[in-house]
Amino acid sequence: MRTIVVTVCSGTACYILGGSDLLTLRDHLEEPYSRHVMLAGSPCLNRCKDRSENKRPPYVTVDGKVYGNMTLETLVKTVQSVLDAS
Ligand code: FES
Structure with missing residues (x-):
């Protein structure tokens, strides 16, 4: 399993609409996924x-692909899916 970069937008619109929750991603990932994510x-x-x-805020990039309307639950599933396919 390779390591991927997850970038959470911390701009005002994204932060207000849930981006701050997305920054807790690592706390919601199980092993071994959490060891293969670089969060920024x-x-x-x-x-x-x-x-x-x-699409609308909050925006994130997962392994270079942009996602909007992101929730913590969807981000966890997206990261796991990308890592499972790697
Ligand atoms: S605040 Fe502009 S894309 Fe997030």
């Missing part, structure tokens, strides 16, 4: 004003 916060990812994909 980021200034605005410049997605919050883009409605073309019908």
